[in-house]
Amino acid sequence: MPLFVSQGRYTEGAIKAMLAKPEDRTAAVAKLVDRAGGKLIAFYLLFGEYDWMIVYEAPSGQEAAAIMLAAVGAGAITNTKTMLAMSGAEAQAAFELGRALGAEHGVPGPSRAGRP
Template identity: 50%
Template sequence: MPIFITQGRFTREAIKGMVVSPEDRADAVGRLLSKAGGRLIGYYVTFGEYDFLVIAEAPGETQMAAVLLAAASGGGVTDLKTTLAMTSIEAKGAFAAAGDLTPGFRSAGGV
């Protein structure tokens, strides 16, 4: 299954609510992913530009998009940024495939 890394921010309202009633959001995120056929690999609260980072597996892009849309629709998170991650073995295969494709490719502006 593809691995996705998502970063995002909590809204001010979500932070206020969690200060009043702290909760482990990893449980909710894990249940949401499970409903879409995926699984939570890791959930971290982070410092800096983003408030959290989620590493998850999902059957595909459509299912991951559905998870993200469902999470965003609740209004507690914003500025979601998701990246598809590849293992080093998958990347090796991509580099090998690129090697097969490059001989016939002309770059923009190339002569």
């Protein structure tokens, strides 16, 4: 299953609510990911540009997007970004495929006139 990393920020309202009633959100995040057919690997709070980060498996990018859409739609998070993460072996395979595709694709220019 593909691995994804998502990061985001809490809204001011969410921070106020968590200060009023602190809670560990790991189980809630795991349940959301699970409902989309995925598996939560890790959930971290961060100090810096982002407030939180999750690492999770999802069946595809569609489910990863749905997880984030549901979370953002709840109104407690904002400024999210999601990235596909690959192992070293997966990255090597991607580079090998990219090399093969690049050799066939070529570079635009006068020497390739009339070719797509």
